[in-house]
Amino acid sequence: RILLTRVFDQYRETLKGIAMTVQDITREVELNEAKSNFISNVSHELRTPLFNIKSFIETLHEYGEDLTETERREFLETANRETDRLTRLVNDVLDLSRLETSCRIYHFEPVDIAQPVEQTLRTYQLNVRDKGIELRHDIEPNLPPVLGHYDLLLQVFDNLVGNALKFTEPGGRIAIRAYLIEPALNHHNESKSVRIEVSDTGIGIDAEDQEAIFERFFRVENRVHTLEGTGLGLSIVRNIIEKHHSQVHLLSEVGVGTTFWFDLDVFEEKNTGVEQTPQ
Ligand code: ADP
Secondary structure, three states, X not given: OHHHHHHHHHHXXXXXXXXXXXXXXXXXXXXXXXXXXXXXHHHHHHHHHXXXXXHHHHHHHHHXXXXXXXXXXXXXXXXXHHHHHHHHHHHHHHHHHHHHOOOOOEEOEEEOOHXXXXXXXXXXXXXXXXXXXXXXXXXXXXXXXXXXXXXXXXXXXXXXXXXXHHOOOOOOEEEEEEEEEOHHHOOXXXXXXXEEEEEEOOOOOOHHHOOHHHOOOOOOOOOHHHXXXXXXHHHHHHHXXXXXXXXXXXXXXXXXXXXXXXXXXXXXXXXXXXXXXOO
16 A cells, blocks of 8 residues: 555655646746737837838839928928837836846835926926826825835836826826725735825726736727827736835726825835845
8 A cells, every 4th residue: 555655655756746837838838828919919019110101201202392381391390200119119118128137136115205296397307297187296204215216216217107197187286195904904914114105187997808907908999198108018017016016006087086006015124135036
């Protein structure tokens, strides 16, 4: 019987090994699929503005003399806008692929969340004023620093506030809030966290699109501002927050507004100098 048990144990180990290998292969296949989907999406997205720019330049080159001054100016303006779109796209694709490179090491350090928030407010100051939108922030006084990466967090605020601005009508309001939450509210660990919210009184997002907006290149259809975006902003946000071992959530109601929120761990002395490698 001892022999049988041993044989059985060995057999079970082998089975476990096979199951693990199958799991690894499945994951590899999934990753490869995601990668090739990404590449084909990127190529498609890059081709459209490139095709438009080329057509406008070609038309100007061949038929420029037959066009009126106003038409020529319009053609150039459109080509210029398309070039900006291409630049945004290339930048976003590079940011995302850099974030997804698994060997990259990020240095996490204490970040006073008021700093990237104030920098974002300065960046958007003029745009919000031009559009007639109020941008306010409400950072709890004496908030402890969080463990994070300054530039990546700045990019999160930039993307979220940029979206809020695009999808909020004049007269609306955008608010950034940050406050301390006790461990009881925060399921994933024992230490305190800072909750950060970016909310707007914009057009909102349908319940059925709320999961998909984090997917690469997803944009809610039939919206005026669709052309301005790349559909990568929220994928970048999700990726950055996951690097901070947290998750982005949202609450949204069509016609009322949207709030994106996430929690960041408060910096503790024992974490000094931590270098975290993303999975
Ligand atoms: P984009 O570059 O198109 O903004 P994102 O990944 O940042 O790409 O967002 C994906 C889509 O989610 C947007 O196209 C928009 O339809 C929707 N969305 C994002 N933020 C908001 C918001 N604050 N209010 C309403 N819709 C939003």
